[in-house]
Amino acid sequence: MTRVDLEYGAATHVGLVRTDNEDAHLTVPPVFVVADGMGGHDAGDVASSFVVEEFARLADEGLDAASAARTVAAALDAVHTRIDEFDAEQQAAGDPFFSTGTTAVAAVLVADVDAPYWLVANLGDSRAYRFAAGELVQVTVDHSLVQELVDAGTIEADDAPDHPDSHIVTRALGGPVHHEPDLFTVPAEESGRILLCSDGVNGMLAHDDIARILGEHPDPATAADEVVAAAVAAGGRDNATAVVVDVVGLTREEPHVADVQRSATKQETGAHP
Amino acid sequence: MSAMSSTGAAGAWSYRVGPWFAAFGPRVTVLLPESQRDQVVGVWSLVDGGAGFDDVLDALLASGLSRLPGFVLVSTDEGPTRVLLRGAGVSAILKSDADEVAIDGSASGTWVERSVDGVTSLSVALAADDADESSEAGAEQPATDFTVVTGLVRVSRIDRPPYVEPAAAEPAAAEEPAAAAVADVPADEGTPESLDLSAGLPADLSADAEPTPLADDAAPAELADVAESAEASPVLAGDEPAIDEPAVAVAEESSPLDEAAPFEDSMAVDNAPAPLDEPALMDEPGPFAAASAEPELEMPTDGDPLTDPMPPAPTPAPAPTDWVTPWDSPPPAPEAPGVPEAPGSSESSESSEPSEPAMADEPGGLTEEMPAPGADPMVDNAPAPAGETEVAPSPYAPPPPAGDAPGVDLPPPPLPVGSWEPVGGPPLPPPAESPAAPAADSGMVDAPSAAPASDAVAKLMISDGQQVLVDRVILIGRAPEARRFTSTEQPHLVTVPSRLHEISSTHVEVRPGTGADQGAAVVTDMGSTNGTVLVQPGLGPEDLKPGIAVQLVPGAIINLGDGVTIQVTRP
Known part of the structure; x- marks a missing residue:
């Protein structure tokens, strides 16, 4: 069995505008999660906490390569079911229109294979990135109106962050439809570092800025702190949460992140170089 | 079961060499003009895989009717015979006991479709004019009718049951001997395959050898139907076990090759130097010519006409494997020499086969072209043109670089590739391989029966x-x-x-x-x-x-x- 050592850190901040932090995160190797309780929804913090709880259970029970994808999808579906039940309780308690929701992005290391990999799942607009050799690549694809506009060619990707509808999420946990998560795999040996974050981070910081900060801070906890701090400093319009995980032990063959601080970043659009 | 149901396809066709591509499958037969060359490989894969009328039609029209100037689709499944024609100069005649229906593809802007019950004979003629570069091959060829059951060939006309010209008996007889000789060989080799189906080969083969091959063959197997009309018998023969088909196809195929051989021999001499030219070329003729010429040189041991044609084919295939991309110069070289032989025998045959189908066109075409033999890449790796056979194996051989266990892999690999028997004749060599061969062959005969249970497509x-x-x-x-x-x-x-x-x-x-x-x-x-x-x-x-x-x-x-x-x- 391949042994993989992980180092990680996390940071979260309510921001400068919101009064409550509805983000939640989990760092229990090999499971890492960020959830963004949906602003505008009721009790978003409860919804995001469901994500953490369900994935904590998953981390506790463990998972294997053969069933990892199904296990992760099942965990997300369990969250949705709990949100449905919670909505029903609140509606029964006198709030007929109660409806909460949350995003979720999870990275689970699948190590019981020859080539360990991250299994990444997302619903909503919280993101996973991978960072290696100074290059930051967005792994997930937002489930957002803006992303759909970009995909459709209606707007340019560069304009997306400033789009007035950038907060509209097209897929999430909560609501009448149980959406399937999108899943991704990222080879562990090539992903020196994984970043999970809520849109309070990537909505406030340019892609290159995130890359630069990750490159400047070899320690994952420091890197997470600095990313969140930068997001707050940039305006802090939303809750900002970052989880940074480094794979150590498999990355020795690769140039160490700290040795390659050129911020030669680029956004990957689908091609695999 | 599938074999039984497809019995209708058991009847052999005959074809005349020409520019069109004809894919004879267990359930349907498709004819495409030469201009649709790019589509042929895909269509063959579909047809040989046992696809039915509707599936094949969908595939043909996938890129739009307007891009398909002409085609013929014939369903030989159970039930009425369905014929669909498109294009000027494309015509068909369907005869049944009660009627005779003539169909002209130019009669409609889209296509003409007919469905006729109890068809006793079916003939499709393709105007040579349509062909683009075509006709050289066809024109030169005498109006000889070759028999085929399943396979990919180039045609100007097809008949089912096989066309028998009253006077034509003589030429047929002349050829027959060769076919017979071939037939014997295949029978032996084929036995493993035949086992799955049933023992019918010997009889069929012998029948094939006979002068009036087609009609006669069908007759024994068939009962009352045959009696009705000798010509009709083949069609009816569909009831016969599918088993017969492979054998027939082989024998028949071989005969054409044999004929071509003489021409090729002369060609071979001339060609020998030429090999370097376009190995890659798809031209049908090339492969055969190469094969025919080379086989004699390399394959002497086999001696059988059938085997001979096969070996040459490999050469084209090798090109791919050997072929070295600009960036991977080092690895390839080792591969070619190392693995060649072991895998080579089986692989070469297989590899060759794949190429053949495309190239396998009628002998006539073959003789004309012989460039195929050596690809440039091949040349680089391989010591000399002669080494071609060795090279061929390499394609599969790739394992060496990996260094893991090429030997281990090889056995299983069996390159089902052999499945490329499309051409019909070539398939024989693969039989040597125990496991894979049967599957591939069966695929030829009746696609469905052979297919594994899994959902895997490859x-x-x-x-x-x-x-x-x-x-x-x-x-x-x-x-x-x-x-x-x-x-x-x-x-x-x-x-x-x-x-x-x-x-x-x-x-x-x-x-x-x-x-x-x-x-x-x-x-x-x-x-x-x-x-x-x-x-x-x-x-x-x-x-x-x-x-x-x-x-x-x-x-x-x-x-x-x-x-x-x-x-x-x-x-």
Whole structure:
């Protein structure tokens, strides 16, 4: 069995505008999660906490390569079911229109294979990135109106962050439809570092800025702190949460992140170089 | 069961050499003009795989009717005979006990379709004019009718039951001997295959050998139907076990080759130097000519006409494997020499076969062209033109680079590729291989019966020894990653070694095809840095365009660089 050592850190901040932090995160190797309780929804913090709880259970029970994808999808579906039940309780308690929701992005290391990999799942607009050799690549694809506009060619990707509808999420946990998560795999040996974050981070910081900060801070906890701090400093319009995980032990063959601080970043659009 | 149901297809066809492509399958027969060459390989794969009338029609029209100037689709399934024609100069005559129906493809702007019960004979004629470059081959050829059951050939006319000219008996007789001789050989080799089906080969073979082959053959097997009319018998013969078909096809096929041989011999001498020219060329003639000429040189041991033609074919195939991409010069060289022989025997035959189908066109075409023998790449690796046979094996051999256990892989690999028997005659060699051969052969005869239970549409034999069934999305690369999938369709990630990092992290995707590609695997370059080269049987190397899926035919070889190749076989 391949042994993989992980180092990680996390940071979260309510921001400068919101009064409550509805983000939640989990760092229990090999499971890492960020959830963004949906602003505008009721009790978003409860919804995001469901994500953490369900994935904590998953981390506790463990998972294997053969069933990892199904296990992760099942965990997300369990969250949705709990949100449905919670909505029903609140509606029964006198709030007929109660409806909460949350995003979720999870990275689970699948190590019981020859080539360990991250299994990444997302619903909503919280993101996973991978960072290696100074290059930051967005792994997930937002489930957002803006992303759909970009995909459709209606707007340019560069304009997306400033789009007035950038907060509209097209897929999430909560609501009448149980959406399937999108899943991704990222080879562990090539992903020196994984970043999970809520849109309070990537909505406030340019892609290159995130890359630069990750490159400047070899320690994952420091890197997470600095990313969140930068997001707050940039305006802090939303809750900002970052989880940074480094794979150590498999990355020795690769140039160490700290040795390659050129911020030669680029956004990957689908091609695999 | 499938075999029984498809009995209707058991009846042999006869064809005359010409520019059109004809894919004779167990359930349907498709004719395409020469201009549709690019489509032929895919159509053959479909037809040979046992696809029915509707599926094949869907595939033919996938890119739009306007892009298909002409075609003929004949259903020989159970029930009424359905014929669909399109194009000027395309005509058919269907005779039944009660009626005679003439159909002209130019009678409609779209196509003409007829469905006739109790058809006793069917004839489709194709105006030679339509052909683009065509007709040289056809024109030169005498109006000889060759018999075929399933296979891919080039034609100007097809008849079912096989066309028998009153006076034509003599020429047939002359040829017969050769066929008979061939037949004996195949029978022996074929026995393993035949076992699955049933013992019918010997009888059939002998029948074939007879002067009035077709009619006679059918007669014994057939009962009352035959009695009604000798000509009709073949059609009716459909009831006969499918088993007969393979044998027949072989025997028949061989005969044409034999005939061609004389011509080729002379050609061979001339050609010998030429080989270097376009190995890649798809031209049908090339392969055969090469084969015929070379076989004699290389294959003397076999001596059988059938075997001879086969060996040559390999040469074209080898090109792919040997063929070295600019970036992977080092690895390839070792491969060619190392693996050649062991895998070579089986592989070479197989590899050759794939190429043959395309090239396998009628003898006439063959004689004209003989460039195929040696590809440039081959030449580089291989010591000399003579070495071609050795080279051929290498394609499969790729394992050496991987260094894992080429030997181990080889046995299983059996390159179902042999399935490329399309041409009919060639298939024989593969029989040698125990396990794989039967499956492939059966596929020829009756696609359905042979097919494994799994959903896999193909198997990938990677040169590092890995074998992967294509029953879902397969992502192959140095460190592959999968993007945006759902929990029920998790891609299979296959990591391949790339010492020189010539292979991208996620280099290619292979997945079961949909729509027109249904039942086949398709490959897509995922935007790799150094590109991917695909060699389909009978075709030259093709650079994949990033993001554009290409249907894979059994026998195809995908070269990722860094000495890593992937051979596509039947599951």
